[in-house]
Amino acid sequence: MxxxxxxxxxxxxxxxxxxxxxxxxxxxxxxxxxxxxxxxxxxxxxxxxxxxxxxxxxxxxxxxxxxxxxxxxxxxxxxxxxxxxxxxxxxxxxxxxxxxxxxxxxxxxxxxxxxxxxxxxxxxxxxxxxxxAMGPEPLSDDFGEAAFAELAARCGPVKPWLLSQKPVSGVGNIYADESLWLARLHPAQTRLTEGEAARLYHALRGVMAEAVERGGSSLGTGAGNYRQHDGEPGGFQHAHRVYGKAGEPCARCGTPIQKVVLGQRGTHFCPQCQPLRDPT
DNA sequence: CCGTGTGCCTGAAAGC
DNA sequence: TGCTTTCAGGCACACG
Known part of the structure; x- marks a missing residue:
């Protein structure tokens, strides 16, 4: 986590x-x-x-x-x-x-x-x-929009692709779901258009920057609960729009958030504002 | 090269 | 209530 x-x-x-x-x-x-x-x-x-x-x-x-x-x-x-x-x-x-x-x-x-x-x-x-084989840091100048779009044009299902750490580093299950919601992309979308790649690029940077600023996400009550050595929790979990929100209304359109399994990972998205586009 | 499936590991939550 | 089963998931590795 x-x-x-x-x-x-x-x-x-x-x-x-x-x-x-x-x-x-x-x-x-x-x-x-x-x-x-x-x-x-x-x-x-x-x-x-x-x-x-x-x-x-x-x-x-x-x-x-x-x-x-x-x-x-x-x-x-x-x-x-x-x-x-x-x-x-x-x-x-x-x-x-x-x-x-x-x-x-x-x-x-x-x-x-x-x-x-x-x-x-x-x-x-x-x-x-x-x-x-780690890809560029999402918040660094090494992470370029054009290069990202070029790779994304040939990608397989976009969420597993993000989790591979190759197009960009540091993205895990929570931030992949959150970024895809923000970019209005279906997690299983393949071969992104230039516009889709641009939306995802800016979503990734925005989500990561805000999460770092807020000290990360603290989830759960048990041993898996992520906290720092001083016991301080992060605050980004309050900004989650889809992760852990199955059945709750989408913050953009009110449609219940759906949870499916994609690439053996729990995957949360809005079926209304993240539709799967026909492959080009 | 690429996508897919499995094992690692244990506490919490859900199910009976 | 107490036991059993399922679930969570990043990454390494095997496979076709």
């Missing part, structure tokens, strides 16, 4: 806790899921970045970091999966603990264990194919 806005919010919140600290020990009991974490021990966190839904901790040798002002040669990659998040205290769902210089610790909690952690050499993402 954490998508780009939730990961970006996480990055901003934990950066002050990590920047400049040395990771003294990394504790977990699942070496296949959390790979090469011992390489992080003794290294200093010089910064945190994000690519799509991946969080990247920049790691430099403790002394080199001070000498060079932050050149890093390793990266600790975190994917939050469905239910991953950071906490200040250990809990029943803590999967990885980071012991930091200064005596503090940060814990990676992940009830459903879909999250991943790995240490790699800087920029070497061969072991993470989705990250290696």
């Amino acid at each position: 954490p998508e780009l806005p939730e990961v970006e919010t996480t990055r901003r919140k934990i950066e002050p806790l990590l920047r400049g600290r040395v990771i003294e020990r990394v504790l977990h009991d699942a070496p296949h899921k959390y790979r090469d974490t011992a390489l992080a021990e003794g290294r200093r966190v010089t910064g945190l970045s994000r690519r799509g839904k991946y969080l990247l901790l920049h790691l430099a040798a403790g002394e080199a970091a001070e000498a060079t002002g932050g050149e890093h040669d390793l990266e600790l990659i975190v994917h939050l999966g469905m239910t991953g998040g950071f906490r200040l205290t250990r809990g029943p769902h803590t999967r990885v603990s980071f012991e930091l210089s200064g005596g503090e610790a940060l814990h990676f909690d992940d009830p459903r264990r879909f999250g991943k952690v790995a240490v790699v050499r800087r920029g070497e993402y061969a072991s993470m194919p989705t990250l290696a």
